[in-house]
Amino acid sequence: MDKLQDISAPIGRLFLSMIFIFSGFNKITGYAATAGYMESVGVPSILLPLVIALELLGGIAILIGFKARLISLLFVGFNIVSALIFHQFWNDESQMNPFMKNIAMAGGFLMIFAHGPGAYSVDKDPAPRRTTLH
Numbered sequence: 001m002d003k004l005q006d007i008s009a010p011i012g013r014l015f016l017s018m019i020f021i022f023s024g025f026n027k028i029t030g031y032a033a034t035a036g037y038m039e040s041v042g043v044p045s046i047l048l049p050l051v052i053a054l055e056l057l058g059g060i061a062i063l064i065g066f067k068a069r070l071i072s073l074l075f076v077g078f079n080i081v082s083a084l085i086f087h088q089f090w091n092d093e094s095q096m097n098p099f100m101k102n103i104a105m106a107g108g109f110l111m112i113f114a115h116g117p118g119a120y121s122v123d124k125d126p127a128p129r130r131t132t133l134h
Helices: 002-029 031-040 045-064 068-086 093-115
Strands: none
Touching: 002 031, 002 045, 002 068, 002 093, 031 045, 045 068, 068 093
8 A cells, every 4th residue: 555655646746736837838828818817807917927936836846746735735725716716607607617626626735735745755754654544
């Protein structure tokens, strides 16, 4: 079981981080369009550099397991706020899946916050605590 956990932690971090790393790059290359979209839903576009930094740099930090608990907590908040602002399914039914995707990602980041980045990470706990099922 320990080997499975050691392998699944970095793979899980990869899966969670990919969407943010790619999204951060896309926001850079489509800066004006992203800024316009943010303004159209009432979010000041002056926040876009912070969003890009969190997505790109935070995504890379999660990928390598650097300051993973702190960054994960930031991503929990980011995903919940993003879901509430940009994916209002109560106004548009087609937004239900994107809303739930953001909530699910917040759950994944909560797991990293609670349990740490796991194996093969910069922040690897020198004395990992393994839980056993009873």
